[in-house]
Amino acid sequence: MTTINHKRRVALKSGGSLAVITAAISAGVLPVNAFAADWNKAAFDAKTLNDVLKAMGGSAAEKSGDIVITAPDIAENGAVVPVAVASKIPNTQSISILVEKNPSSLAAEFDILPGTEANVGTRVKMGQSSNVHAVVKAGGKYYVATKEIKVTLGGCGG
Numbered sequence: 001m002t003t004i005n006h007k008r009r010v011a012l013k014s015g016g017s018l019a020v021i022t023a024a025i026s027a028g029v030l031p032v033n034a035f036a037a038d039w040n041k042a043a044f045d046a047k048t049l050n051d052v053l054k055a056m057g058g059s060a061a062e063k064s065g066d067i068v069i070t071a072p073d074i075a076e077n078g079a080v081v082p083v084a085v086a087s088k089i090p091n092t093q094s095i096s097i098l099v100e101k102n103p104s105s106l107a108a109e110f111d112i113l114p115g116t117e118a119n120v121g122t123r124v125k126m127g128q129s130s131n132v133h134a135v136v137k138a139g140g141k142y143y144v145a146t147k148e149i150k151v152t153l154g155g156c157g158g
Contacts, residue, residue, distance in 0.1 A: 058142040067145035078151040084121035092118035101130035
């Protein structure tokens, strides 16, 4: 009998969540495409910084001191490396995080809406010690900052 009550609770919670999401979409609070966002497959398949830039529509990135990467110098576990990027460049449109020696360089891409603070954070997987690049698109131009992170225990199967 306990199993039946547990299954009933799970079903009610799931149904309630679905009802809330449906109501939010119907009211226009939650856009329909929130669950099917467009993504740049070519950029995520690219292997180098230059290839990622080309796939994103750029040709070169200028080094910038207005981009701050906050990440550990030494990551004890490459499976979960915290990386945060803040941009002080006016009109920042997007922030991308690339891990140079990963099989797919582009680890994350964030669109920055006008009027919001250009500050993002995530956790990335790193198979080995590598440079991490933060690429910022602002005013149609690309800017980059780089930080080396040493990994003591690989996160990509090693």
